[in-house]
Amino acid sequence: MPADDTPAEMAARLEQLEKELRELRLRLAMLEKQLDPRAEHPSDRTAVREKVAYDWQA
Numbered sequence: 001m002p003a004d005d006t007p008a009e010m011a012a013r014l015e016q017l018e019k020e021l022r023e024l025r026l027r028l029a030m031l032e033k034q035l036d037p038r039a040e041h042p043s044d045r046t047a048v049r050e051k052v053a054y055d056w057q058a
Helices: 007-035 042-057
Strands: none
16 A cells, blocks of 8 residues: 555555455355255165165175
């Protein structure tokens, strides 16, 4: 920042940076939530169980 910025300009810049930081934190939280392990769908569990039973019988 140039040394000749007025306190009002610096305050406005600081407010803008704080807003951007809040937005980045929200985006990061959304991305982290998308990366969380997802629960297995019940039909997937049933299909795997049936395949194992079939393979065991073969």
